[in-house]
């Protein structure tokens with residue numbers, strides 16, 4: 001499965017990163033980090049769904065999505081359209097992301113930033129902090145429950161929020177047992193790459209109302225947004241639709257029904 005390939009590569013990559021910048025160097029520079037932005041507050045909207053707009057050059061399922069890719073310009077367009085948060089794919093091999101994008105984007109927006117990567121080692125959590133993230137993604141399917149609890153604890157100690165991603169009921173139970181507060185339901189089946197909003201429809205019934213719920217992947221139309229709103233999600237994470245849009249402003253208007 002694709003996640004196994006990504007995790008194998010990630011382990012090798014993190015090993016190299018640790019050799020170049022040891023963890024004690026990272027920890028000692030954390031006190032110089034800029035103030036965090038409140039990722040959770042992005043979902044406390046009174047009306048309509050919050051949008052986490054993603055900066056995504058490529059993906060394992062689609063290859064290159066955007067050719068003339070300029071993360072700074074995309075972030076400016078997201079900010080002009082008042083995206084409640086911005087997600088930045090930093091994974092380099094499969095998504096053509098880069099760690100440097102976080103800082104580039106941070107300088108042109110005041111929106112809270114989610115680092116979208118494949119976190120399998122505490123090193124990456126400390127690294128996310130100094131790179132300029134306000135929140136990190138933790139994917140339940142690539143972590144043990146013990147790791148999930150430990151990683152959330154480290155993130156909280158650094159003032160980072162966590163978006164906990166689940167694909168099915170078993171993963172959701174782990175997220176709830178780990179007391180995760182922001183839960184992302186990923187609509188993409190990672191075996192077939194097909195997306196279906198019925199994943200959100202099926203899982204949301206089992207999530208207490210006190211949690212913040214984000215629906216991720218395969219959200220392309222106003223109809224999709226309206227449907228997810230009826231289900232009671234708090235926010236949506238959208239990448240490819242924005243990347244393929246000829247005009248990002250128009251795409252926001254369409255999603256918001258303006």
Ligand SMILES: O=C(O)c1ccccc1NCC(=O)[C@H](O)[C@H](O)COP(=O)(O)O
Pocket residue numbers: 002054056059060061062186188190193216217218219237238239240241
């Ligand atoms: O996008 C993929 O093909 C993919 C494959 C394997 C693991 C993760 C993948 N995507 C990460 C994401 O979760 C999406 O980038 C995000 O939810 C936005 O999805 P979309 O709006 O469909 O681009």
